[in-house]
Amino acid sequence: MMDFQQNAEADEKSPDRIDAVIVGAGFAGLYMLHRLREQHISVRVIEAGSGIGGTWFWNRYPGARCDIESMEYSYSFSDELRQEWHWTDLYASQPEILRYLNYVADKFNLRRDIQLETRVIAATFDDDLERWKIQTDRGDRLSAKFCIMATGCLSVPKFPNIKGLDSFKGNLYHTGRWPHEDVRFTGCRVAIIGTGSSGIQSIPVIAEQATHVFVFQQTPNFSIPSRNMPLKQEYERWWKSNYVEHRRRMRESPIGMLIPGKRNWSAFSVTPEERQKEYEVQWQIGGYKFICSFNDIMINKESNDTAADFVRAKIRTVIKDPAVVEALLPYHYPFGAKRLCVDTHYFETFNRDNVTLVDLRNG
Incomplete structure (x- = not known):
């Protein structure tokens, strides 16, 4: 890999020189990749997860479902796609939305420009070169004309600052980082902290399994x-x-x-x-x-x-x-x-x- 301290001429010859870097492979990142390709712009998508999907890759908690109707919560750029895909429910579940996004990625051959399990750790704009210098946690050094952040607003989970949480001996889960394997609560006493959207969706499902559920609420919601x-x-x-x-x-x-x-x-x-x-x-x-x-x-x-x-x-x-x-x-x-x-x-x-x-x- 070439060092970004080298001169502009060397930068021009860098094999990591591309037109655009997109950070995130959720709904926005996949769509942007498709659109830029149509304009013959070279693109690389950097995605932290081991799969595409963004919010719908990470949020796998019980009851996870879109709160916007399926027919509306979908891409509109391809008539063929919207005619051939059939949603199961009025409001799609997380697994179905993730299947949809993977279907889109395969249909439009998007995966070849997506780099998984990689995080951007630095992005600096070079005023002289008028390019972005981007570095990842895997050692990649990229030079791009455009850096597009498709990270959304749900990419960083918020863990509660509760005394003793680090020494808790039971199983600890966060809705925004739910395990990929099935989690069962049969015979368990469960504390759920928070009654926002993910709490409101997961509480009824977990209550059907657990021996007892304690719901800790700070602010009631409409x-x-x-x-x-x-x-x-x-x-x-x-x-x-x-x-x-x-x-x-x-x-x-x-x-x-x-x-x-x-x-x-x-x-x-x-x-x-x-x-x-x-x-x-x-x-x-x-x-x-x-x-x-x-x-x-x-x-x-x-x-x-x-x-x-x-x-x-x-x-x-x-x-x-x-x-x-x-x-x-x-x-x-x-x-x-x-x-x-x-x-x-x-x-x-x-x-x-x-x-x-x-x-x-x-x-």
Whole structure:
């Protein structure tokens, strides 16, 4: 390998000189590789994992599933790809999304430009050469015109700073670094720390296996039922026959998803009874799009309060224990101010005899 301290002429002759380096082989990295190749740009993708997939390679915890509909959470650059791939569920599971990404990598012959089990440890821009000098933990030294970070926002797991964690004698797992082999909790007492999206997805599944589950919650979250189901063939046909139009509407929607109808009404442009009826309709449909029931939920506090009150009322109808209900109700931030969660029987899980909620705000 040539040393980057050598002069520009030597750098021109370096065998590691390429047009672009992409860091990360998840959804964004794979797509960028494909697009740059189409423009005849030489590319190398550097990926830390032993396989492609990014978020969906690392996050293999029980219940891991996308909270955006499968037909929307997929590539749009190839009509052939979108017509020939068939999703199983309305909301795809982690294993299926990973299969999809591997299918894409094979279909478009992407693997030959992907270097696995490698981390970028330095990237410095040389003003004189107008090139990036990139170094990996395997000793690679690359010179590139472009350095594209496709690392996403979930590439570094956050471990809790808990006293004694390093001396814990039991099995310790993190949802963002879940083992590739199957983990069974039968006969185990399990503590789950955190009730964000991954906690909300994994808690119901783990509770079905474990002897007892203790859920440690700092901040309660708003969550909408997904109403997940096998993807209906007629829905898939409708989607694929109108694909270009659906994608156009997604690009123009406030949340980047396909919103049914124009949704051009305010929460206070209708009567309270009509508003409750609309919320009920969207609740029964389920999913993240509930946040677009009215067009001013995210810009008007009074409108936001009506949505928050509706969701809290729904949570109250599910959970039997009044003390548990109050602990799970989110009050201290607006509805949608934090990423809205989508669940499958999350709140119902707290009615199980083998599940205990530990509210960290009270002690």
